[in-house]
Amino acid sequence: MATAVEKWVEEQAKLTKPDKIYWCDGSAEEAERLIEVGMHQEKIDNEPVFYPLNHNFWPGAYLHRSHSTDVARTEHLTYVCYLDKETAGPNNNWMDPHKAKELLTRLSDGCMRGRTMYVLSYMMGHPQSPYAKACIQLTDSCYVAVSMRIMTRMHKDVVKKIGNSDNFLKGFHSIGDLHPDRRFIMHFPNEHFVWSIGSGYGGNALLGKKCFSLRIASWLGFNEGWLAEHMVIVGIEDPSGNVTYVAAAMPSACGKTNLAMLASVLPGYKVWTLGDDIAWLNAGEDGRLYAINPEAGFFGVAPGTSLKTNPNMMRTLKSGFFSPTLFTNTALNKDVNEPWWEGLDGDVPKNLLDWEGNNWDISCGKKAAHPNSRFTVSLYNCPTLSRDFDNPKGVPISAIIFGGRRTHLIPLVTEAFNWQNGVFLGARGGSETTAAATHKEGVLRRDPMAMLPFCGYNMGNYFKHWLNMGKKLSLPPKIFSVNWFRADAEGKFIWPGFSDNIRVLKWIVDRVNNRVGAQKTPIGFMPHLKDLNLEGLNIPENDLRKLTEVDVGEWHGEIKEIKDFLDKFGRNMPDEIWQEYNALAAHLKE
Ligand code: SAT
Numbered sequence: 001m002a003t004a005v006e007k008w009v010e011e012q013a014k015l016t017k018p019d020k021i022y023w024c025d026g027s028a029e030e031a032e033r034l035i036e037v038g039m040h041q042e043k044i045d046n047e048p049v050f051y052p053l054n055h056n057f058w059p060g061a062y063l064h065r066s067h068s069t070d071v072a073r074t075e076h077l078t079y080v081c082y083l084d085k086e087t088a089g090p091n092n093n094w095m096d097p098h099k100a101k102e103l104l105t106r107l108s109d110g111c112m113r114g115r116t117m118y119v120l121s122y123m124m125g126h127p128q129s130p131y132a133k134a135c136i137q138l139t140d141s142c143y144v145a146v147s148m149r150i151m152t153r154m155h156k157d158v159v160k161k162i163g164n165s166d167n168f169l170k171g172f173h174s175i176g177d178l179h180p181d182r183r184f185i186m187h188f189p190n191e192h193f194v195w196s197i198g199s200g201y202g203g204n205a206l207l208g209k210k211c212f213s214l215r216i217a218s219w220l221g222f223n224e225g226w227l228a229e230h231m232v233i234v235g236i237e238d239p240s241g242n243v244t245y246v247a248a249a250m251p252s253a254c255g256k257t258n259l260a261m262l263a264s265v266l267p268g269y270k271v272w273t274l275g276d277d278i279a280w281l282n283a284g285e286d287g288r289l290y291a292i293n294p295e296a297g298f299f300g301v302a303p304g305t306s307l308k309t310n311p312n313m314m315r316t317l318k319s320g321f322f323s324p325t326l327f328t329n330t331a332l333n334k335d336v337n338e339p340w341w342e343g344l345d346g347d348v349p350k351n352l353l354d355w356e357g358n359n360w361d362i363s364c365g366k367k368a369a370h371p372n373s374r375f376t377v378s379l380y381n382c383p384t385l386s387r388d389f390d391n392p393k394g395v396p397i398s399a400i401i402f403g404g405r406r407t408h409l410i411p412l413v414t415e416a417f418n419w420q421n422g423v424f425l426g427a428r429g430g431s432e433t434t435a436a437a438t439h440k441e442g443v444l445r446r447d448p449m450a451m452l453p454f455c456g457y458n459m460g461n462y463f464k465h466w467l468n469m470g471k472k473l474s475l476p477p478k479i480f481s482v483n484w485f486r487a488d489a490e491g492k493f494i495w496p497g498f499s500d501n502i503r504v505l506k507w508i509v510d511r512v513n514n515r516v517g518a519q520k521t522p523i524g525f526m527p528h529l530k531d532l533n534l535e536g537l538n539i540p541e542n543d544l545r546k547l548t549e550v551d552v553g554e555w556h557g558e559i560k561e562i563k564d565f566l567d568k569f570g571r572n573m574p575d576e577i578w579q580e581y582n583a584l585a586a587h588l589k590e
């Protein structure tokens with residue numbers, strides 16, 4: 001008798017009519033074969049899916065160029081489908097599930113004709129972890145199949161593990177005809193199902209990423225009592241050898257990957273990497289909060305990555321231990337067949353092809369690599385990988401950090417007064433937009449917990465859930481906000497960022513270990529400057545003060561904006577958040 005997985009695959013094949021169905025086993029040999037298919041058979045717009053790069057310098061590396069209209073997440077085409085709109089909340093696009101299915105059935109009818117349907121079976125999280133989830137994704141793209149093997153724990157045994165149960169997350173993906181008018185990323189949280197058509201871009205097509213690990217998982221977490229968050233997970237080792245685990249939420253393309261593998265400038269401090277994008281957080285029996293990374297790879301922004309900004313990522317990209325490594329929409333140095341992007345070490349090469357494969361000249365005024373060009377590489381290639389990465393229990397979190405890109409107002413680091421105040425701190429967060437999604441760049445938008453595009457249900461209820469999680473923890477993490485992006489009057493960043501961020505992390509570690517005091521301000525605790533290790537930095541006194549000031553005048557504009565945002569959630573916004581809001585407003589008046 002057919003299993004639930006087989007039945008579902010068969011149903012989808014009946015609709016989409018692929019020439020062939022291929023069940024991936026997740027092996028290295030298979031990945032090599034799929035790369036061959038992508039170099040010689042499968043095409044995008046009549047171009048190969050993969051181009052081999054110079055394996056002397058970039059072992060196992062291949063270049064992929066996506067369709068030119070398909071280079072970032074498309075939030076306006078991303079929907080969550082519940083029977084009622086209120087469950088989705090004002091933070092999501094909503095469609096009635098019946099209507100959504102009708103529309104997608106029409107678009108998917110025969111969409112895999114002439115193509116292969118790959119069946120991918122994988123775990124989000126370590127297979128032995130009680131917090132892991134079994135997933136099946138169908139796709140007609142060998143780029144997606146190879147990427148998913150890097151990003152997840154893909155293995156044929158997952159199908160056996162699921163057996164005859166229907167307890168698995170289902171993802172259907174087809175690149176369709178890649179036309180933006182026929183592109184949708186639809187979530188059916190109550191069916192644990194994602195249906196994505198018309199895009200091959202990471203965040204739209206690698207369904208284990210934002211779709212499962214955040215939008216569907218956040219809804220599962222709400223119902224099952226845990227949190228799915230857009231967070232880095234790191235262990236910070238201090239000179240005594242003690243490791244403090246920290247989880248940090250930041251919007252896309254705000255430096256999470258650099259933070260995840262930071263090379264410390266402070267002697268004796270070391271950062272151990274557990275994840276750069278997603279954390280699943282569960283209350284442990286000891287009253288602490290435990291984090292696992294459901295992923296096994298990095299899908300990071302290439303531009304700006306260099307030996308200076310992120311030496312450990314450069315080593316990761318050149319490791320070749322777990323192969324392949326993919327580059328998507330970077331430029332190509334024709335002379336040596338190496339990938340290139342703005343910000344890479346060395347001079348700009350003479351003979352470059354841009355991300356679309358056209359000859360590029362520096363005088364054209366356009367970037368050679370797409371600003372959202374990416375690399376896909378295994379975490380097992382990372383020289384700073386934590387020994388606890390494969391620990392099924394996860395790691396106990398002592399500090400949660402909320403960050404964003406704010407050129408004004410928000411100080412370098414602030415500590416919340418307590419859990420409830422910290423939830424408000426996360427909820428009032430904002431960030432200037434980046435190239436990771438298709439919208440205007442550099443505009444301030446509220447982005448609570450960096451989850452605005454990823455929370456799969458009404459964020460009012462999400463804040464309630466955060467407050468409840470705090471009640472389950474007898475030893476909750478302390479909550480902080482950070483901002484590396486404060487600019488001076490000329491618009492130049494004041495804080496050096498990157499490796500120097502360890503100075504802020506050190507203060508956070510000192511605070512959670514009760515080693516230093518702090519000054520109380522209306523918005524939270526802030527460091528005494530003497531407690532920040534600033535040795536070797538050359539920041540003018542005036543600028544330093546800017547990094548730790550609370551300009552009450554400026555905050556009046558901010559607080560009004562926060563209110564407008566919170567108001568959108570109406571009766572779903574918990575009273576505790578309004579209490580915190582009112583307390584902040586009152587403190588600022590004093
Ligand atoms: O959504 S992606 O996974 O493509 C990248 C991001 O926006 O964080």
Ligand code: MN
Nearest residue numbers: 230251252277
């Ligand atoms: Mn992300």
